[in-house]
Amino acid sequence: MDAPLLHSNGQSEGNVSAEDLEKDIGCQGDDILPSFTNETSTLMTCLNGLNALFGIGLLSMPYALSEAGWLSLVPFLAIAVLCYYTGLLLKRCMDKDPNINTYPDVGEYAFGRKGKVTISVIMHLELYLVSVGFLILEAANLDKLFPNAKFEWKSPVGVVFELKGKSLFTILSAFCFLPSVWLKNMGSLGYVSAGGVFASFVMVCSVIWIGLSESVGIELVDMKVLDMAGLSSAMGLYFFCFCGHAVFPSLYTSMKYKHRFNFVLSICFFICSFNYIVMAIVGYLLYGDQVKSQITLNLPVEYFSTKVVIYTVLLNPLTRFALILSPVATFIEDKLLPSPSSSSWHPRRHRFSSFVVRSLLVMSTAVVALSIPFFAHVVSLIGSFMSITASVLFPCLCYMKIFRVNPRENCTFESLCLTAIVIGGIIATCLGTYTSFRDIFGKL
Numbered sequence: 486m487d488a489p490l491l492h493s494n495g496q497s498e499g500n501v502s503a504e505d506l507e508k509d510i511g512c513q514g515d516d517i518l519p520s521f522t523n524e525t526s527t528l529m530t531c532l533n534g535l536n537a538l539f540g541i542g543l544l545s546m547p548y549a550l551s552e553a554g555w556l557s558l559v560p561f562l563a564i565a566v567l568c569y570y571t572g573l574l575l576k577r578c579m580d581k582d583p584n585i586n587t588y589p590d591v592g593e594y595a596f597g598r599k600g601k602v603t604i605s606v607i608m609h610l611e612l613y614l615v616s617v618g619f620l621i622l623e624a625a626n627l628d629k630l631f632p633n634a635k636f637e638w639k640s641p642v643g644v645v646f647e648l649k650g651k652s653l654f655t656i657l658s659a660f661c662f663l664p665s666v667w668l669k670n671m672g673s674l675g676y677v678s679a680g681g682v683f684a685s686f687v688m689v690c691s692v693i694w695i696g697l698s699e700s701v702g703i704e705l706v707d708m709k710v711l712d713m714a715g716l717s718s719a720m721g722l723y724f725f726c727f728c729g730h731a732v733f734p735s736l737y738t739s740m741k742y743k744h745r746f747n748f749v750l751s752i753c754f755f756i757c758s759f760n761y762i763v764m765a766i767v768g769y770l771l772y773g774d775q776v777k778s779q780i781t782l783n784l785p786v787e788y789f790s791t792k793v794v795i796y797t798v799l800l801n802p803l804t805r806f807a808l809i810l811s812p813v814a815t816f817i818e819d820k821l822l823p824s825p826s827s828s829s830w831h832p833r834r835h836r837f838s839s840f841v842v843r844s845l846l847v848m849s850t851a852v853v854a855l856s857i858p859f860f861a862h863v864v865s866l867i868g869s870f871m872s873i874t875a876s877v878l879f880p881c882l883c884y885m886k887i888f889r890v891n892p893r894e895n896c897t898f899e900s901l902c903l904t905a906i907v908i909g910g911i912i913a914t915c916l917g918t919y920t921s922f923r924d925i926f927g928k929l
Contacts, residue, residue: 525739527749532682534736534753537729539685539760541615541622542722542868544779544798545861546761547768549722551776552715555708558762560716561723565758567906568727571880572750575733578880578887588734588875595883604879608731609813611871613850616810618863619802620662620854624654626781626795651858658802659851665807666814666843681805684797689764691794695784696771708773717920718865720913725868726761727754730876778861810850814843862924869917877910 525533550557578594579585585594588608592600628634628651635649648656737746768780777783781798784791822838823830857863881903884890892900 524741527745530749536681537732538757542726545722546765547776547780548778549719550765550769551774553719554711556711557719564723568876569754572733574880574884586738591883595886609816612809613813614867616850617853619806621860623658623802624651627654655854662806663847687797689760691790695790696767717916721865721869721917724872725864728872728876866921873914881907
């Protein structure tokens with residue numbers, strides 16, 4: 486695992502001095518997640534990595550398989566290997582300079598200020614859309630539990646205002662999430678990794694239990710072997726499953742034994758890939774082409790196992806929404822509000838302005854979720870555009886720039902592989918993004 490990637494640059498993997506570790510503690514505000522201490526054990530790093538990779542994409546795996554067919558599991562495994570490889574590329578880039586602590590730092594080291602800004606914008610846009618996905622997910626599952634819920638209000642002039650179904654639960658979910666977004670100290674929420682990983686395992690096991698129960702059973706119905714028309718959408722969903730690269734630099738700098746990072750990354754990708762595949766196969770066997778964008782929407786609500794899955798799904802966004810959206814709020818505040826060093830800065834005015842910014846941000850996610858309530862297509866869009874860009878293109882481009890990998894000057898196996906990955910990533914991004922927008926506008 487500690488062998489160089491395709492070639493060695495003569496630098497020892499993970500050798501960081503005590504002086505450098507002190508710099509790691511003072512990470513800049515570009516971190517997407519709260520920074521960890523640099524004494525994190527290998528086990529805790531594994532849990533943090535698993536929690537970063539396990540996400541709401543788990544629920545859409547059966548739908549992705551139904552869209553593209555059984556053979557699409559082959560490109561799924563290829564995507565897993567590719568994202569694992571680009572994760573190692575990020576680590577190699579960080580080893581180049583001990584002052585590199587975050588993903589935007591990698592972009593700045595490779596391409597200057599423009600690289601840092603570009604990566605920051607892509608990462609924060611991805612987090613914003615994931616927050617929208619959380620609202621869609623929450624509303625759809627609450628609507629399944631309470632299908633007849635509605636709210637009516639009659640104005641004095643006789644106009645009746647009515648909210649029901651997913652629209653009602655989208656707004657209610659946004660109001661429930663809002664107080665947690667007002668909080669600025671999110672460090673305590675960054676250490677719920679064990680609970681998040683456990684919740685993902687509970688969802689997989691519960692779906693398997695429902696499939697093996699006598700009341701539902703697994704039926705082999707007519708299923709697709711390969712559907713090229715749905716492959717592009719499925720690829721976006723598959724890439725979304727491995728979009729944890731924003732967290733990898735924080736995981737690496739936090740490790741007590743940095744030479745074990747390759748091993749940790751291998752374990753994380755293996756466990757996640759296995760669980761994603763199990764969920765996809767079981768869900769597709771259960772419901773075939775009738776499977777919905779979230780497997781929870783197919784499960785019979787009268788069963789205890791279904792309630793376990795749905796309540797687990799409902800709790801996941803509740804604990805992670807603020808963690809995901811707060812970096813976006815901080816990014817906007819840094820751009821719009823005066824800094825503490827500014828003469829116009831006032832503590833009370835700053836707190837009020839921050840309150841307004843964060844409230845408007847949550848309201849905007851609710852508006853987007855109400856406008857585009859199509860979970861699978863939103864996730865596919867995130868995967869096709871943001872995830873491929875952040876998890877495949879940027880790591881390769883930064884690595885090629887930092888290590889001067891140019892196929893025109895030095896045609897090596899590594900340079901050819903990286904060039905092929907970049908070209909393939911650009912094509913996949915364009916096709917997937919086009920397909921996602923086409924599907925979204927087709928349903929509006």
